[in-house]
Amino acid sequence: MSDAREAPFSYPGLERIFHERGRLAICTCLIAHPDGLSFTELAAACDLSDGNLNRHMHALTELGIARTEKQRGPGRPQTVYRITKRGRLRFLSYVDELEAVVRDVHEQSRPGVARAKLATT
Amino acid sequence: MSDAREAPFSYPGLERIFHERGRLAICTCLIAHPDGLSFTELAAACDLSDGNLNRHMHALTELGIARTEKQRGPGRPQTVYRITKRGRLRFLSYVDELEAVVRDVHEQSRPGVARAKLATT
Numbered sequence: 001m002s003d004a005r006e007a008p009f010s011y012p013g014l015e016r017i018f019h020e021r022g023r024l025a026i027c028t029c030l031i032a033h034p035d036g037l038s039f040t041e042l043a044a045a046c047d048l049s050d051g052n053l054n055r056h057m058h059a060l061t062e063l064g065i066a067r068t069e070k071q072r073g074p075g076r077p078q079t080v081y082r083i084t085k086r087g088r089l090r091f092l093s094y095v096d097e098l099e100a101v102v103r104d105v106h107e108q109s110r111p112g113v114a115r116a117k118l119a120t121t
Numbered sequence: 122m123s124d125a126r127e128a129p130f131s132y133p134g135l136e137r138i139f140h141e142r143g144r145l146a147i148c149t150c151l152i153a154h155p156d157g158l159s160f161t162e163l164a165a166a167c168d169l170s171d172g173n174l175n176r177h178m179h180a181l182t183e184l185g186i187a188r189t190e191k192q193r194g195p196g197r198p199q200t201v202y203r204i205t206k207r208g209r210l211r212f213l214s215y216v217d218e219l220e221a222v223v224r225d226v227h228e229q230s231r232p233g234v235a236r237a238k239l240a241t242t
Contacts, residue, residue, distance in 0.1 A: 006165065006168075007165060007166055007167060007168035008166060009146045009147075009149055009150040009153070009166045009167045009168075010146060010166075010167055010168035010169075011142065011145070011146055012168075014142050014145070016142070019140070019142055021132065021135050021137070021140055024132070024135070024222060025130045025131060025132055026130075028130055028222055028225055028226050028229070029130040031226055031229050031230050032130070032225065032229035044127065044128060045128055045129060045130045045131075046128060046130045046131055047127075047128035047130075047131035047133075048131075088230070091226075092226070092230060095222075095223055095226045095227075098219060098222065098223055099223045101145060101149055101216075101219065102216055102219055102220045102223060104149055104153065105149050105152055105212075105213070105216045106216075108149070108152050108153035109152050109209070109213060
């Protein structure tokens with residue numbers, strides 16, 4: 001990995017595990033639902049096929065970013081997916097880098113307001 | 122493509138052509154350098170190998186997002202890469218969606234400040 005000053009556009013914080021579009025959707029959705037979501041709810045909210053979601057959830061749980069939990073209620077127990085504490089921190093750090101990209105683009109693409117740093121939006 | 126209200130976390134605007142990390146770096150770098158950059162400068166700024174950069178630039182020029190230009194100066198002519206007008210608009214629209222992801226994560230991950238919409242950052 002090269003120095004950020006040498007490669008100012010390399011964005012090393014854009015971790016591959018989160019950057020794939022489906023995973024970005026899943027993690028954002030899990031962050032928004034701290035009480036967990038069922039497989040079906042997650043697939044619908046992120047517009048992912050069962051196969052795709054299954055593949056991503058397998059990888060995310062393997063890496064300790066998401067976890068499953070059996071929830072008992074009036075009906076039969078349901079499996080819900082949640083983001084782990086560690087996964088949450090790691091994902092938020094990835095999103096910080098994403099924000100840096102957005103900021104760089106905004107600053108560079110509007111020369112006249114470059115120094116205002118989105119102050120008026 | 123499903124309705125955004127049905128799949129609020131699908132982010133259909135995250136166009137695959139820009140979302141790959143290397144391409145995101147390249148387009149951000151080209152936006153920041155409207156006068157163009159040489160292959161070597163672009164590779165260094167984005168920390169990409171020649172092979173990787175070559176592959177991405179081939180795809181981006183094929184799609185009309187970037188273009189090459191021969192620049193004549195005191196020395197021998199140099200080829201520089203630029204983002205096209207159309208590519209710029211399309212990339213900025215992709216970045217708007219990226220910003221929506223960042224906003225969603227910030228709003229959802231800090232319940233106490235959810236309605237402040239990053240006003241204090």
